Amino acid sequence: EAGVAQSPRYKIIEKRQSVAFWCNPISGHATLYWYQQILGQGPKLLIQFQNNGVVDDSQLPKDRFSAERLKGVDSTLKIQPAKLEDSAVYLCASTPRALNTEAFFGQGTRLTVV
Amino acid sequence: GQQVMQIPQYQHVQEGEDFTTYCNSSTTLSNIQWYKQRPGGHPVFLIQLVKSGEVKKQKRLTFQFGEAKKNSSLHITATQTTDVGTYFCAGPYSSASKIIFGSGTRLSIRP
DSSP: OOOOEEEOSEEEEOTTOOEEEEEEOOTTOOEEEEEEEOTTSOOEEEEEEETTEEEEOTTSOTTTEEEEOGGGSOEEEEESSOOGGGOEEEEEEEESSSSSOOOEEOOOEEEEEO | OOOEEEEOSEEEEETTOOEEEEEEESSOOSOEEEEEEOTTSOOEEEEEEOSTTOEEEETTEEEEEOTTSSEEEEEESSOOGGGOEEEEEEEEETTTTEEEEOOOEEEEEEO
16 A cells, blocks of 8 residues: 655755645545644644545644645645745645544655745 | 643663653543654554553553543653654544644663
């Protein structure tokens, strides 16, 4: 079974530029999460999708971050414009059902904003 | 808001010593999960506990869920260098079950 795929693995951009990350969850997984993990901290949930609908985006900085999951499969997370404090690893995870199941994580995208 | 705290933040042990990390939630959890993240890697699921007072073992790892379902612990017996990494507890919050991660405990080992 293929795992969660993310791209790119690494990205370096200047502040005020825009950037987009892509995630393809495990086939058939209905729930998809985007997490932000700053160095030395635990993953922080940004947004949760159930199929193609947003379930929770309370921690998403909506003035600069946006995410979509068209057709309920793969997803993109965009930052525009980026700030220095956005430097982090962006992790995508998926679960087959919304409740009581383990999350499968992708390798993540390491973003450096200079 | 929901908070999941873990202690200690770091632990450095001699190989062969035991290790324990504790997880405390500000609210009652329906279940708790534990993940391990190797340096430079991504979180990998270890186990899920559901019942109050539940204890599960995986070889040298022992996981406990508190009676009130607000705290949990992970104990590793006789650590090995392969145990190096950061251990996170995580709990689902609200009916939408968004998974909130704790702050993690980073384990390093002296050979």
